[in-house]
Amino acid sequence: MENSTLDQEKAYWTREVAELLDIKEGTVRKYARLMEENGYNFHRNEHDQRGFFERDILLMKRIKALSKTKGVTLEDAVNTVTKGVMVAERDSITPAVMNLQEELERSIERHKQTMEAFIQLKNENTEMKELLMNLSEQMKQQQTYIENSLEKRDQVLLESIQKTLEQRREEENTGWFKKLFKSK
Structure with a gap:
């Protein structure tokens, strides 16, 4: 890293980086230690304290x-990010540009996936509404059929009972008349 560029940039301390990334200070230190183990260099002050620049914060964010x-361990993530930086520096690509491009590509991919999931849910929702409407219509038809069938059954039963009662009355009346005429 060039010191002239770093001297112009604002350095953040561990506490500030932790607040920016919404992680604990110990986690920032752990990220930094793992990054250093993979060959990444941080700016250090005269008291050997790490100073973090925008570039470092972006990498930690990744x-x-x-x-x-x-399925990705912290070590795998650190290794991937630091190797990406090393390749970028070797190929003279600005890591910030590379980071922005990768983040943009990931963001676009996430957006596509979200949109696809939304469209699928919308289609499923439409299908479910149609299914519910069909089921509701079928239930109404069944209810109407059941009510009509019960009404017809009740009517037939009532008519049958009435005929039976009339026949009994006729038999009783006919039986009385027969008895009356037989005895004479």
Whole structure:
């Protein structure tokens, strides 16, 4: 790193970086230690304290995001980020530009995935609404059929009972008349 460029940039301390990244100070130190183990160099003051620049914070932000990915360990995330920086420096690509481009690509990919998921949910929601409407209509038809069937059954039953009662009355009346005429 060039000292002239770093002298013009604002340095952040561990506490400030922790607040910016919404992580604990111990986590910032752990990230820094792992990054240093992978060959990354931080600016240090005369008391050997690390000073973090925007570039360092962006890298730590990437490490934090990568480490939350399922199946990616913190060490894997640090290794990936620091190797990316080393390759970028070797190829004279500005890490900040590389970081922005990668973040933009990831953001676009996440947006695409979110939109695809939203469209799928919307389609499923539409299908569910149609299914519910069909089921509701079928239930109404079944209810109407059941009510009509019960009404017809009740009507037939009532008519049958009435016929039976009339037949009994006729038999009783006919039986009385027969008895009356037989006895004479």
